[in-house]
Amino acid sequence: MQTYPCLTNQFTRRGFCLSTLVLAVLFQGSSAIADAQDVLRIPYVADIGTFDPDNGFETGAMSAIDNVYEGLVEYEPGSTKIVGLLAKSWEISDDGLTYTFHLADGVKFHDGTPFNAAAVVKSFERRRDHGLILSYFLANVKDMRTPDDSTVVLTLGHPQPSFLDALSSPWGPKIISQVALAEHDNGDFATTWLNEHAVGTGPFKLAEFKRGQRYVLERNDDYWGNKPFFRQIQISVVPDISQQILQLQAGAIDAVPINYPFAQLTSLPGGLEITAAPSMIPYYLFVKPNSPLDDPEVRKAVLTAINPALWVKDAFGEFASPSRSVYPNVMLDPVNVIRFPTDFEVAKAAIAKHGPVNLVIGLHSAAPSYGRIADLMIAQLALIGVKAKAYVLPSGAAYNLKNDPNPPDLLLTIAGPDAAHPENQAKVFFTKSAPLNYFGRVLSEADAIVDQAGQLTDVKKRDALYERAGQLYFDAGIVIPLVDVNDVVVHAKGLKDLGLRPVYPPGNIDFATVRWGP
CATH class of the missing domain: 3.10.105.10 (Dipeptide-binding Protein; Domain 3)
Known part of the structure; x- marks a missing residue:
């Protein structure tokens, strides 16, 4: 039996923003300099198809979905190292068939209901058993047991050494509130409701969903882990990259996450900088x-x-x-x-x-x-x-x-x-x-x-x-x-700890780790 302890995966979230009056004036929806310090404004090139973590292969919106929902494990920022998230530790049987996960304590869903082993099994069964787009991640899971509220035992049909990687994938299975699933199941396993709503355990809550226009995430102040730096994430849909660049230069947004022309990266205007990281692109x-x-x-x-x-x-x-x-x-x-x-x-x-x-x-x-x-x-x-x-x-x-x-x-x-x-x-x-x-x-x-x-x-x-x-x-x-x-993000100077992960699609800033800093 191999034992894997939980490894911490959080940055130290400290920092401050040296905001100017100009930035405060340009900041949309803000009337005070202080508001600009704790609101991050990010554009998406393409609209969000669905916020359902089980039923869509989103790429640009993965950071939003994965900051609202969490899985048992994840990849550590900047690497392919697997670390614990909602699972604080786990064991794998010698025959490679049984995975026993010990769950984190004191976790609640955004609706206030407790996270427990039953919620894990319910969420996994929803993904695996109902023909949802991402069901293949759990196709080899033949049995799920909950010896107690803080333990989940998964049994595979055959050894799958890549199983933890599947669970760590940005598209891997996430845990959804059982209460929300039951309340909004109209015979469709809540797929219609979850297209534009969300109830997870993550550091952010989905606060506003205006398709094709604007999405807002609010910090989960009851989050069980380290609190994010930003109080709010404002996401706009701006398909034209030239418009994104103009907005960034004007201070109306804080980053251009993807598609900034490579030929222009050597001559950025003042006030902008680059964060680049290895990526599987x-x-x-x-x-x-x-x-x-x-x-x-x-x-x-x-x-x-x-x-x-x-x-x-x-x-x-x-x-x-x-x-x-x-x-x-x-x-x-x-x-x-x-x-x-x-x-x-x-x-x-x-x-x-x-x-x-x-x-x-x-x-x-x-x-x-x-x-x-x-x-x-x-x-x-x-x-x-x-x-x-x-x-x-x-x-x-x-x-x-x-x-x-x-x-x-x-x-x-x-x-x-x-x-x-x-x-x-x-x-x-x-x-x-x-x-x-x-x-x-x-x-x-x-x-x-x-x-x-x-x-x-x-x-x-x-x-x-x-x-x-x-x-x-x-x-x-x-x-x-x-x-x-490489994954290349162009952003305002002072934006730190973007938390880019190699397996994520490019431009997916981790809203839980990003901050303003000197």
Whole structure:
């Protein structure tokens, strides 16, 4: 039996804001300088689809949801280390099937009802048993028991060394008030009500939900843990990044969490600064079957031209580095780094030998980084005689490429996992049944190695197998890793302890840790 003590995951939340009269005047909805000190104003690029922690794959709003709701465990800010949250400690049985969680004391839901083991089981059953979008996180949980109010015992159907990572994921299962679930269950397991309402245990409460306009979180002054610095979080929906930048420069908001143009990061206006952190934001190319890259010589020539070491600085400056494997650099440090060929003369000769080679690159998003990467690769490909063009796919089209009669040769996309275990990368993007195996390609030999790796608890042996499988996917021309990009937030000077986590989607500031400071 292995015992895992709770590890603290809170920053010391002290600090002060040197507010000026100008900031106070510009601050929307505030009439005093003091109000500006304890209100954080954050824009979202996209609207919140749902606030239900079980029934939506939100990305931009994860920090809001995960500061209202809490799970048993989480990733420590700035790392992939798993620490206790609502579970103060846990044990795993020697056979890897039974997880016993000992719950934190003195926790209450926002509605004042007590948090206990029954609430954990009720919340987990809601997610697992009712066909909700994120039910797969608990698919392997076959039994749940509550020996007492402060203990939860979960029994798995088969050993799953990645299980704690699943629980720690930003999309992992959260605990919802049993009373709220019962009161608002109109035969839909409260899904309609929870789209725009919330009752969790977190450091913030959802106070206002105006779809498409404004969301407000209020500090939970009865929070069981360390109190947040900010009294209120005001979230506005501002899709236009140029408008966000103007608002930040005018002092009307406090940060631009994502999509600040990389080319402008070296010449920020006074009063602004950058917080950057490692992140699992890898850009990949997925290759369709029966493309020109099926020919090994053509593929080698193309790899020579698109070698990310040639263009990563032009695209992202100091905020990205070439991917070292088909897994995010933060997730796995490979013994043998994936290598791109470098001989341009050989590449040009190969293309000349094979006649005209034309490639079409589909871009998963219209975000500026996609177009910048595509333009740089197209220019590089032209140097060896390959004609390439790129276009932005319609919204959602990337998920249906295997059924598209005329798909692009290459899909450029971010392939970020939903948890930090390599299984969450391989079985989401590469294996036969992976939900985001975009072109439906299969390499049974590599899949078998992934299955073998998924049973191991020895991290070194596990990672060696995942690395081997990843090399096979790359060598077969199924996936081409390009660059890993940092999480970059541009904000007003003095904003500290943003609590960025590698597994979170970019720009998700932790409202529980962020503060003003000197």
